[in-house]
Amino acid sequence: MPKERLYIFDTTLRDGAQTAGIEFSLEDKISIAGLLEQLGVDYIEGGYPGANPVDTEFFEHKRTKRAKFTAFGMTKRAGRSAANDPGIQALLNSRADATCFVAKTWDHQVKTALEIGLDDNLENLRDTVAAAVAAGKEALIDCEHFFDGFKSNPDYALSCVKTALDAGARWVVLCDTNGGTMPSEVRDIVGKVLAVAPGDHLGIHAHDDTGQAVANTLAAIEAGVRQIQGTLNGIGERCGNANLITIIPTLVLKPLFADRFETNIDAARLERLTQISRAFDDRLNRAPQRQAPYVGASAFATKAGIHASALLKDFSSYEHVPPESVGNERAIMVSQQAGKSNLLTALARHDIVLAKDDPRLEKLLATVKEREARGYSYDGADASFAVLAHEVLGTLPSYFTVENYRASVERRHNAQGEEITVTEAVVKIRVAGELLMSVAEGNGPVNALDLAMRKDLGKYSSRIEDLELVDFKVRILDGGTGAVTRVLVESRDGTGERWYTIGVSPNIIDASFEALYESITYKLLKTEAAQGTTEKVA
Ligand SMILES: CC(=O)SCCNC(=O)CCNC(=O)[C@H](O)C(C)(C)COP(=O)(O)OP(=O)(O)OC[C@H]1O[C@@H](n2cnc3c(N)ncnc32)[C@H](O)[C@@H]1OP(=O)(O)O
């Protein structure tokens, strides 16, 4: 039997722009539209021309090559024709291929929010769709509050759907605007809508207010709709929209859907999913969610020793799909929950190969567990794990030793009488027998220590020139008087590699210093490995 086509409609740039804390610039919109084209969605809803300068400018040019470039707006106002409604005309005169108009379909909302008669609302809907079709645009109607409206007055909600279709709408989209509908209700109501509208003209737009936007979307597809609206990483008004980054791989990889349906997204496009999701978070300047389904850093990460052991024998033991199918990676982590299988995999990442019965492995495992009990956490600090492994295995070169360091913070007045804070650090290190002292000022004690330690590393200085501190996170463990501080430092170098190191101490400066020291040590190990001079463990 031929597969039925599902159409993916992305509203990241429209409903996503209604997310608290997110404001897209024109450049953001252009760049995100590029990501969506790479992903292969069928429609890109770019915003609301006429509503704000960025969206108006965005629609002055055609911004998509393959996907239908879609403008959003509301149906015409009562008391004027579509031709005399500037809001409608802004959409029709834009460079959009398709126009998606929101129409109220809940009788109560028509009366209280629009303050017009139910028939007037149907008239607005009909005229708006007809005007869009006459202007040569594909017309879509977003039926706002459709599920709540159907529960209140099914005949009126259905008459909105019918009016839109009769006027020439290509798609009528059933919106769970308040996000409170349950999957079984979605299934039931979509089944009843099919009595007046064919499924290949119906869409679903689900909000995530009960955490079920994805489940509601899948329920609607099973019930018969063929267009799916959603956003990248699930952004959107309040709790967000249905997350396309979760829905798409489910449609492509799960036989329940893949055997019946096809989308424009093939296996090759799906392999870009993780990169696209992370590039989007990068654009938003926020950290990707580790536990995001399919694409999160933890989605294929195994911490438990028993799991790691089985996983290495058969990946399907703890993976529902292969990580590479969505462009993600398998990670076997080192922690208190680890066994020797976790360690062997983590060591292999650093080109350290040991036999499972090598007694040094037991020693390393015991060291990791003892340190984790003191507050270290190696599952997020793989570079510190590499340094520790070399140390315990006896293969860590003695690059440099720190004789002592001092950091000071002074608040004083300058010559103009202004209050200033001066932070300074002094570090004495010994490299190949030679004592080197460096002094640096920084915008804080950690920054000053970092600069001082890297200022003069003697014969190793040239090897760390491209080392850069990217991020610095502090966490207080245990609270109260016995508190210890855990510092996580993120570093990168000219190769683009990023790595994480950790330091733990009751003193925040000591903890930071340890993490910085390990970052430099890791960088030196890395450059030696690249030059083939690191001692190999066998
Ligand atoms: C469920 C959703 O997510 S719908 C998407 C909502 N998105 C947005 O609102 C973002 C962009 N919006 C905006 O920039 C502004 O609201 C604008 C430019 C569209 C309109 O601004 P204003 O003219 O100042 O109106 P305002 O926002 O205060 O109120 C909306 C008006 O539209 C009317 N309206 C709302 N929905 C519809 C509809 N489907 N059809 C016709 N009129 C509607 C309301 O009754 C209200 O009319 P009133 O001003 O006579 O009371």
Ligand SMILES: CC(=O)C(=O)O
């Ligand atoms: C149209 C829309 O975004 C909604 O009803 O949720």
